[in-house]
Amino acid sequence: MEVITTINEIRTRIAKEKKAGKVIGLVPTMGYLHRGHQSLIEKARKESDFVVVSIFVNPLQFGPNEDYDRYPRDLERDKIMAKQAGADLIFFPSVNEMYPAKPKTFVEVNELTAQLCGKSRPGHFRGVTTVVSKLFHIIQPDMAYFGLKDAQQVAVIQQMVQDLNMPITIIPCPIVREEDGLALSSRNVYLSPEERNQATILYQSLQKAKEWIEEGITETRILKDRIRSVIETQSLARIDYVEILSFPSLEPVGEINETSQTIIALAVWFGKTRLIDNLIIDRNEV
Numbered sequence: 556m557e558v559i560t561t562i563n564e565i566r567t568r569i570a571k572e573k574k575a576g577k578v579i580g581l582v583p584t585m586g587y588l589h590r591g592h593q594s595l596i597e598k599a600r601k602e603s604d605f606v607v608v609s610i611f612v613n614p615l616q617f618g619p620n621e622d623y624d625r626y627p628r629d630l631e632r633d634k635i636m637a638k639q640a641g642a643d644l645i646f647f648p649s650v651n652e653m654y655p656a657k658p659k660t661f662v663e664v665n666e667l668t669a670q671l672c673g674k675s676r677p678g679h680f681r682g683v684t685t686v687v688s689k690l691f692h693i694i695q696p697d698m699a700y701f702g703l704k705d706a707q708q709v710a711v712i713q714q715m716v717q718d719l720n721m722p723i724t725i726i727p728c729p730i731v732r733e734e735d736g737l738a739l740s741s742r743n744v745y746l747s748p749e750e751r752n753q754a755t756i757l758y759q760s761l762q763k764a765k766e767w768i769e770e771g772i773t774e775t776r777i778l779k780d781r782i783r784s785v786i787e788t789q790s791l792a793r794i795d796y797v798e799i800l801s802f803p804s805l806e807p808v809g810e811i812n813e814t815s816q817t818i819i820a821l822a823v824w825f826g827k828t829r830l831i832d833n834l835i836i837d838r839n840e841v
């Protein structure tokens with residue numbers, strides 16, 4: 556697996572592929588790849604000619620008391636997984652390569668970042684949109700693939716691309732789950748066996764919500780209360796938020812079928828690990 560670490564070198568390499576008429580697909584990641592990332596790479600492989608996986612643990616998107624230092628890193632393992640899924644190249648820049656000096660320019664999306672993870676993690680999305688726009692400028696992909704586990708991130712990046720006229724198609728990809736429903740995340744490795752066991756409540760509560768909606772309970776206030784009660788059955792769970800909003804505009808809704816798509820979004824702490832999950836409900840399916 557070819558690994559490129561400098562901006563100059565990847566620019567030259569991509570220019571060569573573009574000149575040969577290749578469609579470039581980018582899968583931006585922070586590494587410690589799992590099957591969820593592999594599903595993005597596999598989709599990119601099917602839809603583009605040259606697949607780049609970027610691996611960069613972006614300090615700009617972590618708060619001062621967050622897990623930047625302990626975020627799991629393993630390039631050798633990532634190389635194997637990226638290759639297995641069909642990547643052509645890994646872009647693996649250092650922090651110094653991406654931020655040779657303290658940046659004075661940032662990309663910021665308003666409104667969509669005021670709630671959910673944007674509210675709990677101030678500055679997080681400014682870090683995400685800044686680094687993703689840098690990666691887009693450096694790699695100039697035709698398509699970029701993002702997982703819907705971070706559905707707010709997808710909405711924010713789509714908005715950025717639209718507002719800044721970036722000639723890139725954003726492809727949102729479905730959440731990949733463990734057999735017991737836990738959404739795959741690089742952060743799952745932090746969980747103790749007991750926390751891991753209890754963390755399945757996230758998916759279970761979303762499934763319950765789906766059943767209630769199918770039974771005709773559509774008032775979001777009632778649904779949020781019920782979801783909270785389900786999550787709180789687990790002794791180690793500490794809820795950050797349970798929200799139901801329109802998707803992708805992320806505005807409050809009173810009833811589930813008020814807009815064409817609604818997101819039920821959860822963030823829950825298990826010990827020192829904050830997990831997120833969500834379910835997007837299409838009005839036509841209710």
Ligand code: PAF
Nearest residue numbers: 583584585613683686705
């Ligand atoms: O989703 C992630 O892993 C990160 O937020 C991203 C998009 C790679 C930006 O650092």
